[in-house]
Amino acid sequence: MAAPSPASTPDATAAMPGMDMPGDHKDHDMGAMSGMTMPGMEQTGTALPAGDAPAPRPPMYHYADRFFPPAEMERSRMRSMREQGGTTVYQVVLNLAEYQVREGRDGYRWDGQAFVGGDINRLWIKSEGEGAFREGVDSAEVQALYSRAIDPYFNFQAGIRQDLGPGPNRTYATVGFEGLAPYMFEVGGSAYLSNKGEVFGRLEGYYDQRITQRLVLQPRVEFNLSAQDVPQIRLGSGLTDAELGLRLRYEITRRFAPYVGVSYEAKTGRTADYARADGKDPTTTSFVVGVRLQF
Numbered sequence: 001m002a003a004p005s006p007a008s009t010p011d012a013t014a015a016m017p018g019m020d021m022p023g024d025h026k027d028h029d030m031g032a033m034s035g036m037t038m039p040g041m042e043q044t045g046t047a048l049p050a051g052d053a054p055a056p057r058p059p060m061y062h063y064a065d066r067f068f069p070p071a072e073m074e075r076s077r078m079r080s081m082r083e084q085g086g087t088t089v090y091q092v093v094l095n096l097a098e099y100q101v102r103e104g105r106d107g108y109r110w111d112g113q114a115f116v117g118g119d120i121n122r123l124w125i126k127s128e129g130e131g132a133f134r135e136g137v138d139s140a141e142v143q144a145l146y147s148r149a150i151d152p153y154f155n156f157q158a159g160i161r162q163d164l165g166p167g168p169n170r171t172y173a174t175v176g177f178e179g180l181a182p183y184m185f186e187v188g189g190s191a192y193l194s195n196k197g198e199v200f201g202r203l204e205g206y207y208d209q210r211i212t213q214r215l216v217l218q219p220r221v222e223f224n225l226s227a228q229d230v231p232q233i234r235l236g237s238g239l240t241d242a243e244l245g246l247r248l249r250y251e252i253t254r255r256f257a258p259y260v261g262v263s264y265e266a267k268t269g270r271t272a273d274y275a276r277a278d279g280k281d282p283t284t285t286s287f288v289v290g291v292r293l294q295f
Contacts, residue, residue: 062077086118086119087118088116088117088118089116089117089118090114090115090116090117091114091115091294091295092112092113092114092293092294092295093112093113093114093292093293093294093295094110094111094112094291094292094293094294095111095112095113095292096109096110096111096112096128096290096292097110097112097290097291097292097293098110098259098288098289098290098291099288099289099290100130100263100286100287100288101286101287101288101289102284102285102286102287105132105135106132106133107130107131107132107133107138107286108130108131108132108133109128109129109130109131109288110127110128110129110130111127111128112126112127112128113125113126113127115147117147119149120148120149121146121147121148121149122146122147122148122155123144123145123146123147124143124144124145124146124147124157124159125142125143125144125145126142126143126145127140127141127142127143128140128141129141129164129165131165136165136166137164137165137166138165138166139163139165140163140164140165141161141162141163141164142161142162142164143159143160143161143162143174144159144160145157145158145159145174145176146158146159150177153179153180153181154177154178154179154180155177155178155179156175156176156177157174157175157176157177157178157190158173158174158175158176159174160172160173160174161174161192167232167233167234168232168233170194170195170196170198170233171194171195172192172193172194172195172200173192173193174190174191174192174193175190175191176188176189176190176191176202177189181205183207184207184208185205185206185207186205186206186207186208187203187204187205188202188203188204188205189201189202189203189204190202198226198227198228198230199226199227199228200224200225200226200227200235201224201225201226201227202222202223202224202225203222203223203225204220204221204222204223205220205221206218206219206220206221207219214250214251214252215248215249215250215251216248216249216250216251216257217246217247217248218245218246218247218248218249218259218261219244219245219246220243220244220245220246220247221242221243221244221245222242222243223239223241223242224239224240224241224242225238225239225240226238226240226271229270231274234271234274234275234278235270235271235274236269236270236271236272236273236274237269237270238268238269238270239268239269240267240268240269240271241265241266241267241268241271242265242266242268243263243264243265244263244264245261245262245263245264245288246261246262246263247259247260247261247288247290248260248261249292254294255293255294255295256291256292256293256294257291257292257293258289258290258291258292259288259289259290259291259292260287260288260289261287261288262285262286262287262288263285263286263288264283264284264285264286265283265284265285265286266282266283266284267282267283268282
């Protein structure tokens with residue numbers, strides 16, 4: 001007769017520690033085990049019980065101040081800010097330096113600006129003008145402006161403007177803005193109050209459409225306005241003149257880019273009447289060849 005197996009003996013399970021029979025589980029509350037935590041562990045996140053207790057306090061903004069002297073950390077932060085954008089920088093850009101080919105009266109034009117300062121406050125110097133060969137400068141101006149960033153994309157500017165060239169000169173107080181509009185349009189606007197009490201305005205903008213990494217097509221517009229008739233400088237009220245241009249440049253480098261294009265200028269209203277009275281054509285179409293420089 002075969003000997004009984006160990007598993008069939010009454011004391012078999014007792015001899016094997018850690019083993020429970022299936023019937024024994026009815027006395028255990030498994031739900032109670034879900035709330036158990038190991039010693040040294042805290043409930044966080046979704047393991048927290050439901051309730052309306054306030055959220056945990058977030059870390060400090062300058063968290064390292066908890067471990068290092070706050071004064072030394074402040075000096076370190078200020079130094080980092082200066083190195084990452086608080087330093088003084090400068091730039092000189094000659095946007096337009098061009099020869100204008102037009103019927104019977106070839107001319108030239110320039111438009112440039114320079115700045116020095118930081119990310120928030122800067123000093124700007126701007127100049128623009130035009131003329132005809134063998135006839136001298138038709139018009140020219142220089143501006144000195146204080147510029148302050150009012151948001152990441154726009155600057156407020158204020159300062160003075162001085163007219164140069166033939167005819168009565170004017171000195172102006174000026175305020176304006178310039179910046180980067182949505183879809184990467186460079187825009188600017190200015191209002192001018194002359195030392196004679198006259199009020200003028202200007203709106204301008206351009207857009208750089210990259211055809212390739214080096215070839216750039218730039219449409220450009222400029223509108224000049226006057227709040228009153230000023231016969232001394234041959235300007236009428238309202239929109240005095242407008243310029244529409246289209247220039248194609250090739251950036252040999254970012255600092256040196258020759259271009260070709262076309263520019264259409266038209267005087268309007270009473271300003272056009274003054275031009276006709278002086279024997280001048282109120283509209284001019286020019287083919288241009290020039291270079292854009294950046295330092």
